[in-house]
Amino acid sequence: MEHFLELVTKPDNVPIVAIVLLLPLFTWLAFSQGRRNDRAGTPAEAALNDKVYCWPYLCRNEFLCAIIIMLVLGIWSITIDAPLEEPSDPTKTPNPSKAPWYFLALQEMLVYFDPWIAGVVLPGLIIAGLIAIPYIDINPRGKGYYTLKERPFALITFCFGFFVLWIVLMVVGTFLRGPGWNFFAPWKEWDPHKVVPLTNVNLSYLFGIRNEQPAGIFGLCAVAGYFALGPIYYFLKRGTSKFLQELGLVRYIVVSFLLLTMMALPIKMILRWTLNIKYIWVSPWFNI
Amino acid sequence: MNERRNGLKEKITNNPIWQSMFRHGYEKTGRRYTLQVLQNVWLHLHPPRVTRHAINFRFTWCMGGITFLMFLVTAVTGVLLMFYYRPTAEYAFRDIQYLEFDIPFGMLLRNMHRWAAHGMVIAVMLHMFRVFLTGSYKKPREFNWGVGVILLLVTFFLSFTGYLLPWDQLAFWAVTVGTNMARATPVLGHEGPFHPQDIVTQSNDVRFALLGGTIVGPSTLLRFYILHCVAVPLLASVLMALHFWRVRKDGGISGPL
Numbered sequence: 385m386e387h388f389l390e391l392v393t394k395p396d397n398v399p400i401v402a403i404v405l406l407l408p409l410f411t412w413l414a415f416s417q418g419r420r421n422d423r424a425g426t427p428a429e430a431a432l433n434d435k436v437y438c439w440p441y442l443c444r445n446e447f448l449c450a451i452i453i454m455l456v457l458g459i460w461s462i463t464i465d466a467p468l469e470e471p472s473d474p475t476k477t478p479n480p481s482k483a484p485w486y487f488l489a490l491q492e493m494l495v496y497f498d499p500w501i502a503g504v505v506l507p508g509l510i511i512a513g514l515i516a517i518p519y520i521d522i523n524p525r526g527k528g529y530y531t532l533k534e535r536p537f538a539l540i541t542f543c544f545g546f547f548v549l550w551i552v553l554m555v556v557g558t559f560l561r562g563p564g565w566n567f568f569a570p571w572k573e574w575d576p577h578k579v580v581p582l583t584n585v586n587l588s589y590l591f592g593i594r595n596e597q598p599a600g601i602f603g604l605c606a607v608a609g610y611f612a613l614g615p616i617y618y619f620l621k622r623g624t625s626k627f628l629q630e631l632g633l634v635r636y637i638v639v640s641f642l643l644l645t646m647m648a649l650p651i652k653m654i655l656r657w658t659l660n661i662k663y664i665w666v667s668p669w670f671n672i
Numbered sequence: 673m674n675e676r677r678n679g680l681k682e683k684i685t686n687n688p689i690w691q692s693m694f695r696h697g698y699e700k701t702g703r704r705y706t707l708q709v710l711q712n713v714w715l716h717l718h719p720p721r722v723t724r725h726a727i728n729f730r731f732t733w734c735m736g737g738i739t740f741l742m743f744l745v746t747a748v749t750g751v752l753l754m755f756y757y758r759p760t761a762e763y764a765f766r767d768i769q770y771l772e773f774d775i776p777f778g779m780l781l782r783n784m785h786r787w788a789a790h791g792m793v794i795a796v797m798l799h800m801f802r803v804f805l806t807g808s809y810k811k812p813r814e815f816n817w818g819v820g821v822i823l824l825l826v827t828f829f830l831s832f833t834g835y836l837l838p839w840d841q842l843a844f845w846a847v848t849v850g851t852n853m854a855r856a857t858p859v860l861g862h863e864g865p866f867h868p869q870d871i872v873t874q875s876n877d878v879r880f881a882l883l884g885g886t887i888v889g890p891s892t893l894l895r896f897y898i899l900h901c902v903a904v905p906l907l908a909s910v911l912m913a914l915h916f917w918r919v920r921k922d923g924g925i926s927g928p929l
Binding site: 402476486515524530 | 705718822825835846926
């Protein structure tokens with residue numbers, strides 16, 4: 385436990401602690417406002433639609449905010465010193481070696497996916513997916529005010545991605561991963577000699593497929609079948625669902641692909657924890 | 673008393689020097705409030721007037737502004753730090769030590785730079801969260817949301833390139849771990865899937881381009897220094913100009929109407 389407290393109070397981990405404390409506060413602020421707006425029928429923001437002069441009303445707020453933030457930054461800088469360790473030495477690898485805190489969700493993904501997915505493809509898709517949001521979200525409601533019930537799907541998807549797949553993974557990667565990137569509970573000492581049995585197997589192995597080629601074909605089918613869920617749902621539902629018709633085929637393809645890719649991470653995590661699955665698909669060129 | 677105060681105010685604001693600097697007086701009229709914003713290069717990004725909900729802390733959380741403030745703080749402290757820092761493997765670490773122990777307020781300077789950078793990353797994440805929760809990316813602001821996403825990426829990259837510069841164990845291995853991902857880039861990385869064998873090797877793939885070598889070394893330090901101090905801040909400034917301008921052009925801060 386002492387060790388964990390030391391880790392939490394490390395100067396470079398202050399930002400993570402700050403974000404872990406700030407996020408619930410701001411989420412509560414936004415959600416309570418959203419609930420109030422939903423109950424009232426018209427958002428509170430709409431009632432405040434008269435105009436005020438930027439000078440002095442907006443500039444005053446900006447100035448006030450700047451002073452408070454500079455005070456916080458000043459106190460932070462006076463009380464906590466930026467870390468400086470020993471001079472760099474390429475021959476002395478620390479264990480564990482960690483990326484800066486804002487990349488630790490990506491480093492944590494490396495446990496479940498190979499580097500080309502966790503380090504390159506998934507970050508690329510996160511960026512592309514974020515940029516795509518305004519073009520695939522065709523819900524015209526909930527623009528410019530807090531709301532919960534007018535756009536539940538968008539909120540749940542974004543909050544799941546942000547809280548669970550970004551913040552939680554970042555916290556786990558920073559505080560709960562020790563030597564050898566092994567998992568250590570907060571009350572456990574980091575033991576560099578911790579022995580972890582490597583019992584992971586590929587999905588095909590669980591189904592009794594031992595040979596390389598059939599295993600590869602099985603993996604291909606598993607992955608293709610997973611991503612086929614999107615089109616299958618579309619063709620089953622498009623006749624009756626007004627939403628799908630409005631969304632259109634191209635947008636639907638993008639939405640379903642991004643959503644399935646996002647959900648592939650928690651699915652693989654759960655498969656790893658429960659069935660010790662290493663890879664879904666092993667091929668001569670890459671493994672997924 | 674009041675009369676004397678008004679007389680003094682009149683003397684200060686109604687003379688050729690004041691008029692030449694501000695091009696308006698200081699009377700309490702809507703016309704002057706408008707001119708105050710329009711005639712000031714630092715304030716002219718603002719419209720003359722905004723809707724009342726937009727100045728509410730509970731609506732904006734002020735996070736976009738805080739991000740920009742943090743950028744300004746890192747820019748100012750960063751320029752000061754550059755006076756004491758040489759981006760070579762021989763001097764980098766010693767210069768940081770010198771900064772910490774011998775230069776008046778050197779430690780404070782370094783702390784402010786580092787914590788403002790971390791603060792910027794936090795603020796930019798919260799800003800994005802707020803913009804999403806209020807649905808502010810919706811038409812006509814789709815493009816500006818995209819610019820914002822790129823700015824998020826630029827913020828990460830600014831912070832990441834700066835992380836190497838102290839040249840201590842923390843910096844060296846964090847950047848080693850971070851840039852090791854590049855070797856797994858499909859096609860372009862020497863350990864990535866589908867890379868052309870014997871054509872893409874560890875001495876010409878994307879990781880090599882980023883590091884200027886096969887491991888993090890002196891040329892990486894120089895590369896990251898130039899990216900951190902010149903290239904990326906310039907890119908960030910250009911994108912920020914675009915981002916702020918588009919906020920105005922897309923109808924100002926978002927609202928229900």
